[in-house]
Amino acid sequence: MDQLLGAQQKLLPEMTALLQKRYRLLMTIQLSAGIGRRALGQIVHATERETRRESDILRAQGLIHVLANGMEITQEGNAVLHTLKVLVHELSGLGEMERQLEQTFKLAQVIIVPGDSEIESYAKSLIGQEAAKQLELLSQDQDTVAVTGGSTIAAITDHLSVHIKPKNLVFVAARGGIGENVELQANHIASAFALQASGTSRTLYLPDHLSEKAYKTMIKEPVIKEMMDLYDNTNIVIHGIGDAKEMARRRNSSQQELDTISQMQAVGEAFGYYFNEQGKAVHRIRTVGIQLKQLKQARHLLAVAGGASKASAILSYLKHAPRQTVLITDEGAAKNITQLMSN
Numbered sequence: 414m415d416q417l418l419g420a421q422q423k424l425l426p427e428m429t430a431l432l433q434k435r436y437r438l439l440m441t442i443q444l445s446a447g448i449g450r451r452a453l454g455q456i457v458h459a460t461e462r463e464t465r466r467e468s469d470i471l472r473a474q475g476l477i478h479v480l481a482n483g484m485e486i487t488q489e490g491n492a493v494l495h496t497l498k499v500l501v502h503e504l505s506g507l508g509e510m511e512r513q514l515e516q517t518f519k520l521a522q523v524i525i526v527p528g529d530s531e532i533e534s535y536a537k538s539l540i541g542q543e544a545a546k547q548l549e550l551l552s553q554d555q556d557t558v559a560v561t562g563g564s565t566i567a568a569i570t571d572h573l574s575v576h577i578k579p580k581n582l583v584f585v586a587a588r589g590g591i592g593e594n595v596e597l598q599a600n601h602i603a604s605a606f607a608l609q610a611s612g613t614s615r616t617l618y619l620p621d622h623l624s625e626k627a628y629k630t631m632i633k634e635p636v637i638k639e640m641m642d643l644y645d646n647t648n649i650v651i652h653g654i655g656d657a658k659e660m661a662r663r664r665n666s667s668q669q670e671l672d673t674i675s676q677m678q679a680v681g682e683a684f685g686y687y688f689n690e691q692g693k694a695v696h697r698i699r700t701v702g703i704q705l706k707q708l709k710q711a712r713h714l715l716a717v718a719g720g721a722s723k724a725s726a727i728l729s730y731l732k733h734a735p736r737q738t739v740l741i742t743d744e745g746a747a748k749n750i751t752q753l754m755s756n
Contacts, residue, residue, distance in 0.1 A: 429504050434459075436501045437527060438467055439476060439490055444535045447483035456533055501527075510747045514740065517754070518731045521713070522547075522739045529745025530565065531720035536743045541568030543741050544651065544717050545576040551713045551739075554580045556648040559587040559703050560606060561684075562599040563653040565717050570602065573609035582612035585643050587652065588684070588702030589617050599702075615643060617702065631701055644703040650711045654718040654730045655682040670698070681726030684708060690725065692732025714738045724749030 434457075441456050442448060448456075454464035468484060471477045476490035486494075502508050511523040524543050528536030548569075552558065560566060584606040586599035595601055600616040607614035617640055631637055657679035661671055677695035679687035685700035708714065714735055718727050719742050727742060728750050734740075742750075 432497075433501055433505055435467060435471065436494070436497055438464075439471060439486065439494055440527070440539075441535045442471075442477055442484050443486040443491065443494060444538050446485050447480075449483045453484065456535060505744070507744060507747070510751055513751065514731070514747070518734060519736055520731070520734060520738050520740055521736060524739065524741045525747045526719075526741075526743050528743055529719070529721050530743050531722060531745065536719060536745070537565060537568045538571075540565060540717060540719050540741055540743060541570070542572045542576075544569045544715055545572035547715055547739055547741065548573070548649065548651070549576045549578065551715075552577075552580055552582060552649060555583070556580065557583045557585055557643060557646055558606070558612075558649045558651065559585045559644060559647045559711075560599055560603050560650075561587045561652040562597050562602055563655070564597055565719060566651060566653050567597055567602055567605075569651070569717070570605045570609055573606060577610040579611040582607075582610055583643075584610070584612055584614045585640070585647065586615065586617040586702075587644075587650065588700060615640065637701060640701075644707045645710070647703065647707065647711050649713045649715065650703065650708055651715045651717060652683060652708075654716060654723065654727050656680070656723060656726045657682050657687050661687075664698070666698075670696075681729035683730055688726075688729040688733070690729055692729050694733075709735045712737065715741060717741045719743035719746050721745035721749050724753055728753055 437457055438453065441453060445452070445456070450464045450468060451461060453468070454461055457464075459467070468477065468479070471490070472479055476487055476493060478485045478487055505527065507525045507527070511525050514520065514523040524547070526536055526539035526543060528539070530537035530540060548558070584603040586603045588599050600618060603614045603616060606612070657674055658671075660682040661674050666674075673696055674687055677687070678689050679695050680690055681688045684703060684705055685698045686694045686705060687696040689695050714737055716730065716734065716738050724746050727740075727746055731740065
């Protein structure tokens with residue numbers, strides 16, 4: 414395969430770029446049923462003329478339908494995407510980056526989807542799709558699955574009903590409420606996962622960030638002790654990786670904490686721990702939720718994060734990530750991570 418790809422790129426280098434371009438167009442239409450040409454062009458960063466020309470070619474080949482409400486992929490188009498997935502993955506260099514990250518950080522698996530989720534909406538949907546597939550592959554009947562919040566974790570929801578067969582999974586909020594958007598909080602996402610996967614859920618209706626006095630009081634409550642027992646017996650954890658400053662802002666952290674995070678040069682955050690570029694925990698807040706020790710006891714960890722600006726945060730986490738970690742990220746983040754590694 415590698416020799417064949419190498420020979421093709423030497424003889425017809427333009428074919429590789431064209432193949433990837435049309436593959437992304439077709440994939441975006443698949444993920445955005447009913448999309449118009451203008452919206453499609455904006456997503457894939459193509460001019461209206463280019464989008465019209467390429468979509469006409471896809472239609473002529475029977476890969477898409479052009480309807481009154483926009484473009485939709487055909488059954489043959491879906492088959493072509495499935496057939497070309499591995500080839501395009503290798504041509505784009507994503508396969509090589511996956512292997513490099515797996516070997517460098519001794520991770521169970523790395524999955525990199527095309528695009529940058531910060532500027533291309535389809536990339537976040539692809540991350541969610543791959544995470545749902547991994548949950549189906551790794552979960553067992555009656556497993557307890559702890560989930561954190563965030564928009565990337567929320568993107569998994571729409572794919573669970575397709576990829577998850579009913580297994581009586583118990584979805585547990587891995588942390589309390591954080592930020593103002595309820596739909597992106599762990600409680601809401603755990604409930605949404607349970608609904609889509611025909612499972613059950615347990616929620617944690619507490620602020621993510623507590624004062625010392627409040628923390629000491631709350632951990633004595635029976636309902637909190639019960640949640641801690643669930644965390645001790647969690648089989649799978651699905652979590653995001655946050656940018657340190659952004660997470661501190663969402664927690665409405667005090668100026669003193671913001672100064673500490675800045676002085677300690679923290680770049681990433683996970684489970685109330687702030688990490689510097691070397692992957693060392695330099696600050697920790699009092700948070701009611703799953704703890705780092707409990708995280709390491711889980712059978713599988715799905716670390717789900719994307720976007721070029723998240724590269725430093727993801728890299729800092731990878732330097733201490735447990736070996737059972739499956740990283741699911743996007744091309745934008747992965748390219749920046751590899752660049753940071755080479756500096």
